[in-house]
Amino acid sequence: EIVMTQSPATLSVSPGERATLSCRASQSVRSHFAWYQQKPGQAPRLLIYRASTRATGVPARFSGSGSGTEFTLTISSLQSEDSAVYFCHQYDNWPPRDTFGQGTKLEI
Amino acid sequence: DVQLVESGGGLVQPGGSLRLSCAASGFAFGTYWMTWVRQAPGKGREWVATIKEDGSDKYYVDSVKGRFTISRDNAKNSLYLQMNSLRAEDTAVYSCARDQKLGIDLVREGMDVWGQGTTVTVSS
Numbered sequence: 001e002i003v004m005t006q007s008p009a010t011l012s013v014s015p016g017e018r019a020t021l022s023c024r025a026s027q028s029v030r031s032h033f034a035w036y037q038q039k040p041g042q043a044p045r046l047l048i049y050r051a052s053t054r055a056t057g058v059p060a061r062f063s064g065s066g067s068g069t070e071f072t073l074t075i076s077s078l079q080s081e082d083s084a085v086y087f088c089h090q091y092d093n094w095p096p097r098d099t100f101g102q103g104t105k106l107e108i
Numbered sequence: 109d110v111q112l113v114e115s116g117g118g119l120v121q122p123g124g125s126l127r128l129s130c131a132a133s134g135f136a137f138g139t140y141w142m143t144w145v146r147q148a149p150g151k152g153r154e155w156v157a158t159i160k161e162d163g164s165d166k167y168y169v170d171s172v173k174g175r176f177t178i179s180r181d182n183a184k185n186s187l188y189l190q191m192n193s194l195r196a197e198d199t200a201v202y203s204c205a206r207d208q209k210l211g212i213d214l215v216r217e218g219m220d221v222w223g224q225g226t227t228v229t230v231s232s
Contacts, residue, residue: 034218049218
């Protein structure tokens with residue numbers, strides 16, 4: 001099983017600043033990697049897929065980078081509405097054996 | 109609106125069974141792979157099962173193989189998860205999700221639509 005490790009568990013950042021969230025895979029997942037945002041009481045929202053491609057409607061403030069085992073989600077010009085849990089997801093295996101990170105709680 | 113709504117969760121005794129449903133609306137359900145994901149209290153999300161758009165192929169996490177069955181009825185725009193021989197460790201919020209497709213051969217590129225989830229509690 002590919003283990004996904006996110007850091008930090010919690011991140012507090014001021015409005016207008018930049019947040020950097022990390023996710024590490026226990027083995028290469030190439031670019032078969034996604035980031036999601038989940039706000040309290042809401043369903044998860046796909047932010048980034050293929051490690052760096054923004055999903056439809058996602059603001060350019062959200063950017064993803066990395067490949068292989070190290071991935072980063074950067075959120076610039078933070079706004080209060082960005083407060084949420086962000087989690088990562090690898091979907092590299094075939095047949096499917098997806099795994100997820102534990103999540104990072106971002107507080108603005 | 110594109111939407112997924114789960115139902116069927118509840119309290120069940122160890123060894124019991126439960127059938128979860130996921131009603132899809134607002135998109136061509138029969139053309140997408142679909143997935144069940146769960147999150148146990150205080151833990152990260154866990155992929156449970158995935159089914160091909162026509163139901164011909166199904167994939168499961170090892171811990172539920174032989175106990176859970178994923179299925180779908182494309183005429184009813186519905187996804188199901190039949191859960192048998194339930195254990196305490198199956199206690200979780202179960203969510204259905206649509207696998208994003210980018211093309212004929214790119215059918216699982218993240219999960220672009222999620223439901224809110226339904227809670228399953230296995231306890232005596």
